[in-house]
Amino acid sequence: MRNLLLLILSLVLVFSMTACNKPEEPNEEPNVEQPVSEGPKEERSIILATTTSTEDSGLLDFLLPIFKEKTGIQVEVVAKGTGAALELAKNGDADGVLVHAKAQEEQFIADGFAKERFDVMYNDFILVGPESDPANLLTDAPNDPIKAFELIAEKQAAFISRGDESGTHTKEKSYWNEANITPEGEWYVSAGTGMGAVLQMADEKLAYTLTDRATYLSMMDELDLVIVTEKNDKMYNQYGVMMVNPEKYPIKEAEVQEFIDWILSEEGQNLISEFGIEEYGQSLFIPNAK
Numbered sequence: 001m002r003n004l005l006l007l008i009l010s011l012v013l014v015f016s017m018t019a020c021n022k023p024e025e026p027n028e029e030p031n032v033e034q035p036v037s038e039g040p041k042e043e044r045s046i047i048l049a050t051t052t053s054t055e056d057s058g059l060l061d062f063l064l065p066i067f068k069e070k071t072g073i074q075v076e077v078v079a080k081g082t083g084a085a086l087e088l089a090k091n092g093d094a095d096g097v098l099v100h101a102k103a104q105e106e107q108f109i110a111d112g113f114a115k116e117r118f119d120v121m122y123n124d125f126i127l128v129g130p131e132s133d134p135a136n137l138l139t140d141a142p143n144d145p146i147k148a149f150e151l152i153a154e155k156q157a158a159f160i161s162r163g164d165e166s167g168t169h170t171k172e173k174s175y176w177n178e179a180n181i182t183p184e185g186e187w188y189v190s191a192g193t194g195m196g197a198v199l200q201m202a203d204e205k206l207a208y209t210l211t212d213r214a215t216y217l218s219m220m221d222e223l224d225l226v227i228v229t230e231k232n233d234k235m236y237n238q239y240g241v242m243m244v245n246p247e248k249y250p251i252k253e254a255e256v257q258e259f260i261d262w263i264l265s266e267e268g269q270n271l272i273s274e275f276g277i278e279e280y281g282q283s284l285f286i287p288n289a290k
Contacts, residue, residue, distance in 0.1 A: 045074040046255045049086070049094035051167060052194035054239070055079035057214035057284055062275050067262055073255050079194070081166025089113060092249040096256040098263075100212075100239045101167035114242040118264055121272050121285040122238045125171055127229035128199070128216055129157075129208035137208075137228040145210075148229040149175045156187040158207035160198050163190030167237070172210045175234075199223060212237055214284035217276065239285070264289040 054060050055077060064075045078088060082099040086108050089097050098120065099105060105117050127137065127148050135157040141148035152159055161183070162169040176183055189207070191198050195215045202209040203223045216227070241260055246253040262268045269287035276284035 043074055044072055044252075044255050045076060046095040046252045046259060047076045047078060047093065048096050048098060048259070049078050049080065049088045050098040051082050051085060051100055051239075052079045052196065053100070053168070053212045053215045054098060056194065056196040057212075057218045057276075059214070059272070059275055059285060063263070063268070063271060066271065067259065067268075071258055071262070073258060075259065081162065081164040081169060081194070083165030083170070086113075089244045092244070092251075094244060095251040095253075096241065096243050096259060098239060098241045099167060100237055101170045102238055102240060104167075104170065105240050105242065108242065112245060113248065114245050117240040117242045118260065119288050119290060120239045120241050120263055121269075121287045121289075122236060123213050123285050124230070124237050125168065125210055125235040126213050126216060126227050127208060127210055128202065128223075128225040129228045130206040131224065131226050132206070133226075133228055135208070138226075141229055143229065143232050145175050145229055145232055145234055146179050149179045149181065152208055153179070153181045153183060156185060158205055159183065159188050160202045160205065160207045160209045161188065161190045162195065162198055162210075163192045164194075166195075168195060168210055168212060171235075171237070175210075199225065214276070217280045217282075217284055238288075 050060070060077055064077070068074055078085070078094065080088065082101040082104060085094070085097055085099050086104060088094050089108070090113050097114075108114055109117060127145060129135070129137065135148070135151040135155045137148045137151060141151055161172060189201070189205075191201055195211055196219060198209055199211055199216065199219055200223075201207070203225050208228070216225070241263060243253070243256045243260060244251050269289055272285050272287040273283050276282060
């Protein structure tokens with residue numbers, strides 16, 4: 001009997017030790033999906049080919065940060081004369097254009113580079129010159145650009161032309177054509193540069209030049225030039241916006257559409273109407289989207 005008890009105790013001890021030495025099963029963790037890293041989001045952006053006047057006047061510096069804050073879209077501006085801006089778009093190097101030479105814009109559409117244009121805003125052209133006014137424009141042609149150009153040519157008074165196929169240069173050429181004058185000679189300088197630089201040249205050379213009112217007002221404190229001819233229907237200056245044809249180039253169609261919708265919206269138009277009032281006492285551009 002005693003031997004039987006010892007055998008039972010031995011067997012219990014063996015089973016106990018075996019149980020203690022059994023490797024522990026790993027704890028099963030719940031099957032939790034790890035988040036997949038998406039990486040940095042690509043910035044939404046567009047390239048806007050536009051005129052020097054929208055940049056030189058400070059309008060785009062005012063508008064575009066507001067647009068980006070609202071939409072997250074960065075607008076990269078390439079400011080050139082209207083002709084060069086449209087050529088940039090024709091080469092597929094811009095997503096949208098904001099320019100001011102309606103005949104060129106309509107030809108741009110006719111050639112298939114855009115499908116539609118929209119009026120955005122307008123201001124006007126003005127003739128500015130030295131206070132001495134050697135061609136007597138303030139007296140003899142204060143509101144007549146054709147007469148003013150005739151007098152400038154007659155007196156061979158110094159004149160600085162944009163000479164860059166911009167909207168301003170296109171308007172200037174229309175005045176010379178209407179006056180039946182081909183400007184040439186030492187008195188006529190074709191600068192081939194933007195509006196701000198031309199105004200500075202005219203100031204330095206005591207010359208006349210044609211400019212949009214917005215750029216002149218934004219630089220007026222740095223210049224000795226005065227307005228000599230203004231306020232004529234022929235000096236009207238309309239700006240239009242267009243999307244480059246997405247069937248022709250792989251443009252940022254959705255982003256350009258957002259920009260166009262916004263600049264034509266009540267918010268965008270109100271901001272345009274406010275620009276310049278505080279500093280210059282008048283709007284530099286008058287919104288007129290339909």
